[in-house]
Amino acid sequence: MSTTATRTRRPHTRSKTGCLTCRKRRVRCDGGNPICHDSSDLILTKATRNIFTSVAQHPDALRDTLLVAGLHYAWTVGDLQTYKATFLFHKVSTIGILNRWLQNIHQPGLMTFIRHVSILCFAEASYGNVGDTEAHINGLTNAVNLLSPLDDHLGFKARILGSDSLKTMFRKNNTAEFSTFVSLIHRWKTQSVGHLEMRLNAMKLLPFFFAILPSSTRFHNIDASPLIEHLKHVTMSTQTASEDRYKCDPSWEWIEGSESRLLCATISSHFSSLFEDDMFASSGSVKYSISWSGMCAASSLYMHSVLELWDGGEAMDSGLLRRFLSIMKKDLENDLGNLGSDDASDFWCWRAFLGMYSITKHQAQSYEPRLEDLADVYCGFVETWKNVTGLTLWKDVQQRLVSIAWPDRQGHELEPSVWGRGIRCESSDPWFYSVE
Helix, strand or coil: CCCCCCCCCCCCCCCCCCCHHHHHHHHCCCCCCCCHHHHHHHHHHHHHHHHHHHHHCHHHHHHHHHHHHHHHHHHHHHHHHHHHHHHHHHHHHHHHHHHHHHCCCCCHHHHHHHHHHHHHHHHHHHHHHHHHHHHHHHHHHHCCCEEEECCCCCCCCCCCCCCCCHHCCCCHHCCCCHHHHHHHHHHHCCCCCHHHHHHHHHHHHHHHCCCCCCCCCCCEEEHHHHHHHHHHHHHHHHHHHHHHHCCCCHHHHHHHHHHHHHHHHHHHHHHHHHHHHHCCCCCCCCCCCCCCHHHHHHHHHHHHHHCCHHHHHHCCCCCHHHHHHHHHHHHHHCCHHHCCHHHHHHHHHHHHHHHHEEEEEEEEHHHHHHHHHHHHHHHHHHHHHHHHHCCCCHHHHHHHHHHCCCCCCCCCCCCHHHHHHHHHCCCCCHHHHHCC
């Protein structure tokens, strides 16, 4: 007589609200939104596997990876000497490659040149070598202008000098040796200050931005909801840091950790744009659909022009501003048909007003005639949104902006004046006013 126990199936309730990834994999979902914990781990695993497969097959990308790895090791372990020789070897080798390419700039390999210079900018800035960083940025300016010129005379140049608080931290009489900085970073990591662990994890993925992608790679729109949430936190952090009781602590903005979370979300959303087809839900469930580059451009303008965290509120390089505005313009034109949705409409308005606000603020600080055409375009965008929604009062528009990400400040004269100019716009492009 058999004594084998009869197997019975354990009863369970079938989840109809699980994330799309778990349903496709036919596994139980923990119900987390917008992505369950298991699926988010799967994204990172898949991204990491693709990262190191691509960099291992390309010697230039592998060298860039080792440069970043040197910094990551120093900051994580708190020891610079162990990796210093390897770091310097690959740095010198990279500079040699760049010098050889510059002898004949018409040869293939411009994108490889740009990748190398980008990594060197990051490495030198991390070491505090401002002069070398500036030199690399100048080279990067010329290289990108060769690849994608704005016009015959102008490229772009990024000079992110940091917030007023960070400038206070790095005054000439308050500088430190890099070895001291490494020890400080290591201590912050062990004490979980400023979400440094999250920043270091995001740093591991930086080389993937400079790896060679297959020619079949397609980029998809991302859901910008996580980035918007972090921009809200950065906004609140900035307003808190501006209060009198925090002015004695210039490191507050960093210690609070909002910037680290924003960096991590930016890196993660880039992988979403690569793996959207099998990792995320259909576009109908996406709250804020936008291209990754478009969201980066919008975030950059918001951090610079609205929060004044970049360049301490000084005027942005006009070429860089034009490039950001051109990227955003393309997305806004593509999304004109989504103005009927409340969330999509508010997000569209936020980007349109942000562009117009950035132009107006820049022109008041450092007038650039070549921005006038883009000013008319963004003025037309704002007028279009007004015609579709019927909203004309600034207080109503301000509520829409704050619901996305905007400082809730009173008595600010520039914002309502920009809105007033927008709704009185007389654009020469009639298509702005006809939205189906």
